[in-house]
Amino acid sequence: xxxxxxxxxxxxxxxxxxxxxxxxxxxxxxxxxxxxxxxxxxxxxxxxxxxxxxxxxxxxxxxxxxxxxxxxxxxxxxxxxxxxxxxxxxxxxxxxxxxxxxxxxxxxxxxxxxxxxxxxxxxxxxxxxxxxxxxxxxxxxxxxxxxxxxxxxxxxxxxxxxxxxxxxxxxxxxxxxxxxxxxxxxxxxxxxxxxxxxxxxxxxxxxxxxxxxxxxxxxxxxxxxxxxxxxxxxxxxxxxxxxxxxxxxxxxxxxxxxxxxxxxxxxxxxxxxxxxxxxxxxxxxxxxxxxxxxxxxx
Amino acid sequence: xxxxxxxxxxxxxxxxxxxxxxxxxxxxxxxxxxxxxxxxxxxxxxxxxxxxxxxxxxxxxxxxxxxxxxxxxxxxxxxxxxxxxxxxxxxxxxxxxxxxxxxxxxxxxxxxxxxxxxxxxxxxxxxxxxxxxxxxxxxxxxxxxxxxxxxxxxxxxxxxxxxxxxxxxxxxxxxxxxxxxxxxxxxxxxxxxxxxxxxxxxxxxxxxxxxxxxxxxxxxxxxxxxxxxxxxxxxxxxxxxxxx
Numbered sequence: 001x002x003x004x005x006x007x008x009x010x011x012x013x014x015x016x017x018x019x020x021x022x023x024x025x026x027x028x029x030x031x032x033x034x035x036x037x038x039x040x041x042x043x044x045x046x047x048x049x050x051x052x053x054x055x056x057x058x059x060x061x062x063x064x065x066x067x068x069x070x071x072x073x074x075x076x077x078x079x080x081x082x083x084x085x086x087x088x089x090x091x092x093x094x095x096x097x098x099x100x101x102x103x104x105x106x107x108x109x110x111x112x113x114x115x116x117x118x119x120x121x122x123x124x125x126x127x128x129x130x131x132x133x134x135x136x137x138x139x140x141x142x143x144x145x146x147x148x149x150x151x152x153x154x155x156x157x158x159x160x161x162x163x164x165x166x167x168x169x170x171x172x173x174x175x176x177x178x179x180x181x182x183x184x185x186x187x188x189x190x191x192x193x194x195x196x197x198x199x200x201x202x203x204x205x206x207x208x209x210x211x212x213x214x215x216x217x218x219x220x221x222x223x224x225x226x227x228x229x230x231x232x233x234x235x236x237x238x239x240x241x242x243x244x245x246x247x248x249x250x251x252x253x254x255x256x257x258x259x260x261x262x263x264x265x266x267x268x269x270x271x272x273x274x275x276x277x278x279x280x281x282x283x284x285x286x287x288x289x290x291x292x293x294x295x296x297x298x
Numbered sequence: 299x300x301x302x303x304x305x306x307x308x309x310x311x312x313x314x315x316x317x318x319x320x321x322x323x324x325x326x327x328x329x330x331x332x333x334x335x336x337x338x339x340x341x342x343x344x345x346x347x348x349x350x351x352x353x354x355x356x357x358x359x360x361x362x363x364x365x366x367x368x369x370x371x372x373x374x375x376x377x378x379x380x381x382x383x384x385x386x387x388x389x390x391x392x393x394x395x396x397x398x399x400x401x402x403x404x405x406x407x408x409x410x411x412x413x414x415x416x417x418x419x420x421x422x423x424x425x426x427x428x429x430x431x432x433x434x435x436x437x438x439x440x441x442x443x444x445x446x447x448x449x450x451x452x453x454x455x456x457x458x459x460x461x462x463x464x465x466x467x468x469x470x471x472x473x474x475x476x477x478x479x480x481x482x483x484x485x486x487x488x489x490x491x492x493x494x495x496x497x498x499x500x501x502x503x504x505x506x507x508x509x510x511x512x513x514x515x516x517x518x519x520x521x522x523x524x525x526x527x528x529x530x531x532x533x534x535x536x537x538x539x540x541x542x
Contacts, residue, residue: 162401162408165394169402172391179351179385180405181377181456 001133006252014248015144019202020225021240023195029235030171030191037078037099039221040106042203045071047110060122067204072196078102079192111215118214121207143205151241227271233281304329304460304491310359312349319345321515327493332486334506335495341512343495347462351383352376378406382458386465388449392438396429399437403455422451443474460491467498
């Protein structure tokens with residue numbers, strides 16, 4: 001029975017990884033670039049929203065949209081600074097490295113906004129459910145539910161709507177999409193804004209279950225989101241969802257067996273194994289095979 | 299007969315960073331005619347088309363489309379004005395289905411005229427039956443010839459007045475090349491003005507009305523088919539002066 005309880009806890013916890021991984025995956029899927037500053041821009045969004053909330057003292061109903069707005073703004077800032085000026089092929093590495101630099105800047109600003117090491121965070125008043133001998137935390141149930149809904153909406157939007165076609169066209173080949181008259185710059189900016197909104201929701205849910213923010217939250221987001229995305233599959237929305245759950249599940253079991261230190265060890269070990277066995281991720285495209293088949297076919 | 303020029307290019311100069319790829323090219327395309335731009339590798343043919351389509355910005359010179367100066371305009375504007383480019387190596391979207399590729403081609407109209415776009419897709423299927431068979435197949439899984447047809451159909455989805463085609467024959471089997479060229483000829487007969495860039499000079503000579511010859515970023519000949527056949531200039535351009 002305790003294994004079932006641990007599995008449930010792990011999966012529920014993993015759903016927050018899923019949400020962050022979805023944001024990563026969206027950006028990677030459209031631009032084929034990794035935004036290392038993603039977690040930090042979410043932290044900045046949270047810090048700015050908390051700062052405003054401190055000044056104005058408004059209720060949680062206004063707090064949530066404030067978080068989303070600040071998260072998308074800081075994400076848009078990262079796009080404008082690190083990604084928009086380097087939209088050539090050679091710019092792939094440049095934008096990753098510059099996003100790493102911006103990470104430092106964003107973390108500094110967040111530290112200025114929230115000078116205390118830890119800062120309390122408004123939590124949702126949701127009770128715990130009992131089901132036989134099993135316990136479910138209400139806020140975590142909400143978390144997995146929202147993660148599922150958002151990945152389903154994103155999946156439908158990307159694969160079933162006309163905006164999705166444009167998004168995937170840009171992802172396939174930005175230059176060719178430009179030839180069709182598509183404003184790729186605008187598509188990229190919108191992608192970052194949507195990723196900011198998703199990340200904002202994820203950050204809010206995670207922090208409200210923990211009731212506190214620490215300056216390490218940005219790094220935590222980037223690390224877990226990136227690993228969950230790479231496990232699930234690069235640029236695969238469904239993969240990001242399952243990757244997060246799988247990561248949460250394995251972390252919970254291994255840290256229960258071998259002690260809490262194993263949480264981080266698990267994260268990196270899984271990443272290593274996946275990268276060796278299946279570099280494109282479990283549900284992503286097999287990148288090497290894909291490239292080869294594209295060159296072969298004439 | 300008065301001939302209207304759909305496209306006029308005056309003294310166009312374009313460079314990639316430090317390298318000047320076009321050193322003053324002046325061409326014009328007549329409405330409803332098929333204009334071919336020939337020349338060896340590195341002559342600047344593709345650069346010329348990219349500049350016309352607004353992907354590259356020229357350093358100097360003017361591009362006039364239907365009497366309007368379109369130099370330095372954004373590609374998205376040009377597509378709406380009726381200029382479409384079929385890029386070299388087709389560059390279809392490999393992970394989109396054939397149908398989605400066509401929808402992406404109608405990008406500018408997608409939001410407003412969804413139903414008309416659907417009709418246009420059925421028209422494309424009537425014109426290229428092979429695309430209908432493959433409509434739900436991923437673009438990247440088709441053969442080169444089919445991909446080329448898809449690329450042409452996708453460009454036609456933007457309802458162009460002037461179609462720019464960059465080496466449609468490259469990498470295709472001779473039989474397929476013939477098929478593609480007959481499609482080009484047919485489109486031209488239906489009233490679409492075409493600027494065709496080709497390395498396959500003999501094929502281009504069969505269907506073109508007007509010819510320009512580029513070499514090392516400069517234009518070395520311009521004129522009708524009769525003129526180009528008389529001057530034997532193609533041999534000179536491809537094989538060097540002594541061959542002439």
